[in-house]
Every structure is written in structure tokens, then in C-alpha cells.
Amino acid sequence: MNKSSATHAYTLSVSGVDAKMAIIGNESLAPIEVPAEGSEAVRVTLTAMSPREAELVFTARDESGTTILSAKDRFVER
Amino acid sequence: MALTIEINHAKTRAKAAAAGSAQPVVPQAVKGRIRRLKWIILLLTLSIYYVTPFLRWDRGPNAPDQALLLDFVHGRLYFFFAEIWPQDLYLVTGLLVLASTILILTNALAGRLWCGFACPQTVWSDLFLLVERLIEGDRRQRLKNLDAPLDAKRAMQIVAKHSAWLLISLATGGTLIFYFTDAPELLRSFARGDVSANMLGWIVAFAGTTYGLAGFAREQVCTFMCPWPRLQGAIWDPEAFTVNYRDYRGEQRTSAKKAAELRLQGKPAGDCVDCNQCVTVCPIGIDIREGPNFACINCGLCVDACDSVMSKLGRPRGLIDYEGWNNIERGRRAEPPVFRLVRPKTVGLTAACLVLTAAIVLSFMTKTSATLSVQHDRDPLAVRLSDGSVRNASNS
Numbered sequence: 001m002n003k004s005s006a007t008h009a010y011t012l013s014v015s016g017v018d019a020k021m022a023i024i025g026n027e028s029l030a031p032i033e034v035p036a037e038g039s040e041a042v043r044v045t046l047t048a049m050s051p052r053e054a055e056l057v058f059t060a061r062d063e064s065g066t067t068i069l070s071a072k073d074r075f076v077e078r
Numbered sequence: 079m080a081l082t083i084e085i086n087h088a089k090t091r092a093k094a095a096a097a098g099s100a101q102p103v104v105p106q107a108v109k110g111r112i113r114r115l116k117w118i119i120l121l122l123t124l125s126i127y128y129v130t131p132f133l134r135w136d137r138g139p140n141a142p143d144q145a146l147l148l149d150f151v152h153g154r155l156y157f158f159f160a161e162i163w164p165q166d167l168y169l170v171t172g173l174l175v176l177a178s179t180i181l182i183l184t185n186a187l188a189g190r191l192w193c194g195f196a197c198p199q200t201v202w203s204d205l206f207l208l209v210e211r212l213i214e215g216d217r218r219q220r221l222k223n224l225d226a227p228l229d230a231k232r233a234m235q236i237v238a239k240h241s242a243w244l245l246i247s248l249a250t251g252g253t254l255i256f257y258f259t260d261a262p263e264l265l266r267s268f269a270r271g272d273v274s275a276n277m278l279g280w281i282v283a284f285a286g287t288t289y290g291l292a293g294f295a296r297e298q299v300c301t302f303m304c305p306w307p308r309l310q311g312a313i314w315d316p317e318a319f320t321v322n323y324r325d326y327r328g329e330q331r332t333s334a335k336k337a338a339e340l341r342l343q344g345k346p347a348g349d350c351v352d353c354n355q356c357v358t359v360c361p362i363g364i365d366i367r368e369g370p371n372f373a374c375i376n377c378g379l380c381v382d383a384c385d386s387v388m389s390k391l392g393r394p395r396g397l398i399d400y401e402g403w404n405n406i407e408r409g410r411r412a413e414p415p416v417f418r419l420v421r422p423k424t425v426g427l428t429a430a431c432l433v434l435t436a437a438i439v440l441s442f443m444t445k446t447s448a449t450l451s452v453q454h455d456r457d458p459l460a461v462r463l464s465d466g467s468v469r470n471a472s473n474s
Binding site (some may be wrong): 001003004009010012019034037038041042043044045047048049058059060062067069070071074075076077078 | 474
């Protein structure tokens with residue numbers, strides 16, 4: 001969610017797990033544009049070849065500034 | 079003793095009200111330092127209320143420039159430099175908790191100080207009473223009016239009073255909706271006569287509550303409707319500076335003349351001359367000489383009234399004063415008063431206020447202009463693919 005009065009683009013990445021991240025409809029993982037005072041939802045998959053349960057952190061880096069947003073999740077095997 | 083008096087007073091008033099025989103409270107005007115302070119606070123609070131919607135604050139393009147705006151349409155609360163989104167509502171909750179804690183701290187220090195000086199019910203009731211006094215005269219005349227036949231003069235007074243009350247109520251109701259939309263623009267649309275039914279409905283609702291609560295309900299709101307006096311039984315603090323009657327100085331009551339004679343004979347005489355001024359000026363209609371009373375809003379008008387009488391009689395002021403109940407009891411035992419501002423309750427409440435303030439400030443300072451949230455798929459949590467890998471999916 002972008003609460004500012006200008007459009008911002010965010011690059012999404014994940015850490016904490018050895019898995020391939022894919023954004024449905026955005027195979028190149030290009031920055032996601034979020035309109036001013038608006039929100040954007042994307043569907044993300046994480047595929048791990050050697051799966052193990054792990055805490056992971058999603059990070060959205062603002063392309064036009066220094067803002068780094070993060071959110072925690074947990075990778076599960078089953 | 080104190081609690082018994084509170085309960086008895088409440089029972090008496092409630093029974094009288096239920097029987098429809100309760101005498102209306104017709105407070106007399108009073109002059110003095112506390113009354114002056116109350117006028118200043120009244121002017122200040124009313125000015126804040128009526129002027130605030132017109133204060134501007136530059137937030138740059140594409141943002142409203144009203145300093146305080148509750149923009150329900152876009153889900154925003156603007157307060158000068160702060161912009162609160164629905165996701166930040168915990169900050170508002172924090173502020174409300176802080177305000178309640180400050181109120182409890184104030185109560186521990188000086189009783190219902192908020193009620194007596196700054197509560198909107200008190201401020202608007204004072205304003206309505208002022209109008210009533212200007213049009214109908216002071217207490218004596220207004221009491222006469224209660225039983226007077228309706229003649230042309232009386233009818234004119236009633237019309238004038240209610241017209242003034244309605245004007246104030248409409249201004250109050252109209253101002254309240256300025257907080258929810260751009261005030262100057264709304265004022266211009268009022269001037270053009272362009273008022274929607276929705277706006278009109280809200281203005282009438284707010285004006286109606288002002289007219290009813292400040293014009294008619296008055297002290298009934300403070301005694302029976304407001305939850306704060308109900309809590310006084312639990313949070314009343316004998317060390318708080320509440321309005322109290324120094325009965326050890328005032329009793330036995332006697333006339334001024336008799337008291338002077340007794341003193342000449344070297345006999346003890348109370349300072350209270352039973353003039354009843356403390357009762358006639360009370361906006362709640364209580365007699366503070368009966369002891370602490372949960373209905374007392376701590377406005378101190380009886381202090382002014384009593385001080386004025388004491389000055390005229392050449393007796394020391396402060397027969398009724400802001401004083402802790404513990405000191406009244408100490409006075410009865412001829413012990414010197416003890417003032418303990420720093421005590422476990424006040425220290426704890428001050429600490430709570432400071433912690434809450436720090437938490438709110440920290441939350442506000444670390445608040446970002448964007449948020450990221452992840453919702454992991456619930457069913458299935460994970461999918462095993464044919465190559466043995468595991469896939470988790472989520473919405474970000």
C-alpha cells in the first residue's frame with residue numbers, strides 16, 4: 001500500500017529460504033508500480049528444490065527512494 | 079461518611095426527579111478569581127472549537143489544506159502535520175488511552191477539574207446560562223419568572239432567549255460538520271443556500287443535542303448521564319484538591335451578628351453564616367457543606383461566592399476551598415495540612431502517561447508512507463511438485 005501522493009515502484013525480493021521466487025504475470029520480476037494513495041496486490045510463489053521449514057522475509061525496495069518495506073512469512077514443507 | 083452522603087444525595091435527587099418534583103437549578107451569577115478563570119477558559123475553548131476548522135496547513139498538491147480534517151470519504155484523519163490512515167488507527171486509540179490516563183491523573187491531583195472548567199457540557203451550559211441571565215436577569219428574577227403569568231414582556235424574553243440559544247446551537251452544529259469537509263468551501267455553499275439534506279440533517283442533530291443538553295438538561299447530564307461521576311466512587315482520592323468545606327472552621331453556623339457577639343464574649347463561633355450563597359451559585363445545585371459529593375464538578379464557583387462573603391464579613395477567605403478531604407479531617411483534629419502531590423498513584427499515572435506518550439511518538443516517527451503485507455495461502459499451505467520440490471504461494 002502506497003500512502004503517499006505520488007506513484008512509487010517497488011522491487012520485490014525474498015530472503016531466508018533457498019527458493020525461486022516468481023510473480024504471476026511478472027516473470028521478469030520487474031518493479032511493481034503502486035499508484036498514489038493506492039494499493040497493488042501480486043501473487044507470489046516460492047519453489048524450493050530442497051525444502052525445509054524456514055522463516056522468510058519479503059522485501060519491497062522503493063526504486064525512487066530509500067524506503068525498504070518488509071513483511072515476514074514462513075516457508076512450510078507441507 | 080463521605081460515600082454515604084454521596085449516595086443519599088443521588089437518591090434524593092433521583093427520587094425527586096422521578097416524582098417530577100425536583101426544583102430546577104437556577105444558579106446565581108458570581109464574581110471572583112475562579113469565575114474569571116472560567117470565563118477565560120470558556121473563551122479559549124469556544125475559540126478553539128469555532129476557529130480550528132478554518133486553520134490551514136500546506137500539505138502540498140493533491141492533499142487538503144485544512145489543518146484538522148476528518149475525511150471520511152477518503153478514510154483519512156488530517157491533524158496539522160499528521161495524516162492518519164485507517165491502518166494507523168492504533169495511534170488514535172493510543173491517544174484516547176493517553177487522554178483517559180491524563181484524565182485519571184488529573185482526577186487524582188484535583189478531582190473533576192476537567193468537568194468544572196473545560197468539559198463541553200460545562201462550557202456550553204455556562205454560555206447558555208450567560209444568555210439566560212442577560213435576557214431574563216439573575217437568579218432572583220428567574221425564580222420569580224418560574225411562577226409568573228405569561229405576559230407580553232415574559233413572552234418576549236422567552237422568545238429572545240430561545241432564539242439566542244437556537245442560534246448558538248446552530249452555530250455549534252454547523253461548525254461541527256466543518257471538521258468533516260473543507261470548511262471555507264462549505265461556508266461558501268451555505269452562503270449560496272446550497273445545503274444538502276444530509277448536511278442539514280447533521281446540523282439539526284448536533285444543534286438539537288446542544289440546545290437540549292446545554293439549555294435544558296444541564297446539570298442532569300453531569301450527574302446522571304455522564305459516566306465520569308459514576309466512576310468517582312471508585313477513583314475518588316481523599317488527597318486530591320477538590321472543592322471542600324472547612325467544617326472545622328465553619329461550624330457551628332450562626333448569623334454574622336451572633337457570631338460577632340460570641341467572639342466578643344470569647345466564645346467559639348463558626349465562620350459560616352449560613353447565607354447559602356455557595357448553594358445558590360452552584361450550577362449543580364448541591365450543598366458542598368454536606369461533604370464530598372460525586373455530583374460536584376469542582377468548578378469552584380462556591381469558593382468565589384464564599385470568599386466574597388468572608389471578605390465582606392472581615393473573616394479569612396477559604397472557608398470553602400480547593401482542599402484535600404484528608405486535610406479537612408486533619409483540620410478537625412487541629413493538625414496542620416499535608417500536601418502530597420508525589421504519591422504512588424500520581425507517580426504511577428504520570429509514568430503511564432510518559433510511557434504512552436513515548437510509545438505514541440515512537441510509533442508515529444517510525445510510521446512509513448507505505449506498507450507491505452503478505453498473506454500465505456491457507457489451503458494448501460504447500461504443494462509438492464512432481465520433481466520433488468515444494469511450492470508455497472502467497473498474496474503480497
